[in-house]
Amino acid sequence: MMDAIQPRAVKTRARLLATAQAVIAETGYGAMRVDEVVRRAGVAKGTFFAHFKDKDALMDMLIGAEMNHCLDALETGPAPRDTPALIQALGPLMALMTSERYVFDVILRHSGAAAREDIGPIAQALDRLVRQIASWITAGQFRHDADPELLAEGVQAFMAQAMALNFCALRGKQPLDARLAPFLTRWLSPETGLDPQGQ
Amino acid sequence: MMDAIQPRAVKTRARLLATAQAVIAETGYGAMRVDEVVRRAGVAKGTFFAHFKDKDALMDMLIGAEMNHCLDALETGPAPRDTPALIQALGPLMALMTSERYVFDVILRHSGAAAREDIGPIAQALDRLVRQIASWITAGQFRHDADPELLAEGVQAFMAQAMALNFCALRGKQPLDARLAPFLTRWLSPETGLDPQGQ
DNA sequence: TCCATAAATTGACCGCGGTCAATTCATCTA
DNA sequence: TAGATGAATTGACCGCGGTCAATTTATGGA
Numbered sequence: 319m320m321d322a323i324q325p326r327a328v329k330t331r332a333r334l335l336a337t338a339q340a341v342i343a344e345t346g347y348g349a350m351r352v353d354e355v356v357r358r359a360g361v362a363k364g365t366f367f368a369h370f371k372d373k374d375a376l377m378d379m380l381i382g383a384e385m386n387h388c389l390d391a392l393e394t395g396p397a398p399r400d401t402p403a404l405i406q407a408l409g410p411l412m413a414l415m416t417s418e419r420y421v422f423d424v425i426l427r428h429s430g431a432a433a434r435e436d437i438g439p440i441a442q443a444l445d446r447l448v449r450q451i452a453s454w455i456t457a458g459q460f461r462h463d464a465d466p467e468l469l470a471e472g473v474q475a476f477m478a479q480a481m482a483l484n485f486c487a488l489r490g491k492q493p494l495d496a497r498l499a500p501f502l503t504r505w506l507s508p509e510t511g512l513d514p515q516g517q
Numbered sequence: 518m519m520d521a522i523q524p525r526a527v528k529t530r531a532r533l534l535a536t537a538q539a540v541i542a543e544t545g546y547g548a549m550r551v552d553e554v555v556r557r558a559g560v561a562k563g564t565f566f567a568h569f570k571d572k573d574a575l576m577d578m579l580i581g582a583e584m585n586h587c588l589d590a591l592e593t594g595p596a597p598r599d600t601p602a603l604i605q606a607l608g609p610l611m612a613l614m615t616s617e618r619y620v621f622d623v624i625l626r627h628s629g630a631a632a633r634e635d636i637g638p639i640a641q642a643l644d645r646l647v648r649q650i651a652s653w654i655t656a657g658q659f660r661h662d663a664d665p666e667l668l669a670e671g672v673q674a675f676m677a678q679a680m681a682l683n684f685c686a687l688r689g690k691q692p693l694d695a696r697l698a699p700f701l702t703r704w705l706s707p708e709t710g711l712d713p714q715g716q
Numbered sequence: 717t718c719c720a721t722a723a724a725t726t727g728a729c730c731g732c733g734g735t736c737a738a739t740t741c742a743t744c745t746a
Numbered sequence: 747t748a749g750a751t752g753a754a755t756t757g758a759c760c761g762c763g764g765t766c767a768a769t770t771t772a773t774g775g776a
Contacts, residue, residue: 322723322773323723323724324723324724324771324772324773325772326723326724326725326771326772327723327724327725330724330725351761351762351763352762352763352764353761353762353763361725361726362725362726362727363726363727363763363764363765364725364726364727364764364765364766365724365725365726366764367763367764367765368724368725372763372764373762373763373764423626426625426681427622429681429685430681430682430684430685430687431685431686431687432684432685432686433686437687464703468699468700468703471678471700472675472700472703472704474678475674475675475677475678475700476671476674478674478677478678479670479673479674479677482625482628482629483629485629486628486629486630487630487632488629488630488636500667501667501670501671501674504663504667504671505671505704521743521753522753522754523741523742523743523753523754524742525741525742525753525754525755526753526754526755529754529755550731550732550733551732551733551734552731552732552733560755560756561755561756561757562733562734562735562756562757563734563735563736563755563756563757564754564755564756565734566733566734566735567754567755571733571734572732572733572734717776718775718776719774719775719776720773720774720775720776721772721773721774721775722771722772722773722774723770723771723772723773724769724770724771724772725768725769725770725771726766726767726768726769726770727766727767727768727769728765728766728767728768729764729765729766730763730764730765730766731762731763731764731765732761732762732763733760733761733762734759734760734761735758735759735760735761736756736757736758736759736760737756737757737758738755738756738757738758739754739755739756739757740753740754740755740756741752741753741754741755742751742752742753742754743750743751743752743753744749744750744751744752745748745749745750745751746747746748746749746750
């Protein structure tokens, strides 16, 4: 009995999403204001929150979608067969995740889901990433004396740390890749952990 | 020429700090409100922000101080000589860092310093932690074929990931220690990465 | 065609962090 | 001791995310 969403609601939601994307395209994620979006979309503020739990939920969707585009590309492209190739493959995704401090913060906030039902797009994308990395590890020239899933989660941990350090003036403007390399080399290399340089 | 801070300012600042601590002791970090603190301290809101750059800066101090107490205990106590002991030693600090979602968020936000001059207490404490772990690694029964500093930073990355997953209903209510163990074992064990279980 | 019911939308309002021009207060100098 | 100078404090105000009772709009049944 009338529990279906009406067409106008679908339209409104679509307009809000489109407007938000337009605003973000102009000013970036961090500068997006709910007031600005609803003003441009020509709806009341309350309507926004009728369609999205909060501002973060919208960000989750939009950023998650962008991450998934990146992941699509990764899935399509050739599988990296060693650590340097892996780091290179991860480049675009990490660039996206660190494009703004605000974006990285949103991702961190959504990297774990609070409850079974509210796994957002970002959490899903990160999960997809781990599975992708695990499959690469299985197929490529990496160590195979450990659960690929575990290794993949480790890669994610190192990625997060490297990206966090990216917003830190201290550790120099060393590029992400360079900061990540020593960790991943040691974590993934098939030669049982040896490294003549000790570095 | 009068550029010294006046005694009353010192008093005011001290009263704000004490009041904030009292409020936090009652309600927790996340529920602390600047309005509540200034009301109880009997000062105007503007005064608060004359003494602390923003709310986060105060949190940085208070949480950083608590972390340093933990680190004092770690420095005093016996050095863990293997991975299980290391995990156990880190327990209290991780418990503090994950005592509230809000606390963990503040720590993440301050884990990297934006500029040379504004390294806050939390960033300092985390740096201190890495150096402490590195010294343990050097002294204990851990792998010595890699830079202890690098290994210590890796430990920090795994800690962060384990703690983040702590706020996630998915990965079960598995205790922090258990989530951390497989990573640290593989990362730190002196036997060159082998593990009969592959897990 | 008209009404009942629920979905969709509205906008005034709130909470809370943060700002700043104005004011008060302490200290130095003539 | 009377200005003069800057430190310290004040509180009205703002920006922005989020709420909710009230109102409008769409839809199914008689």
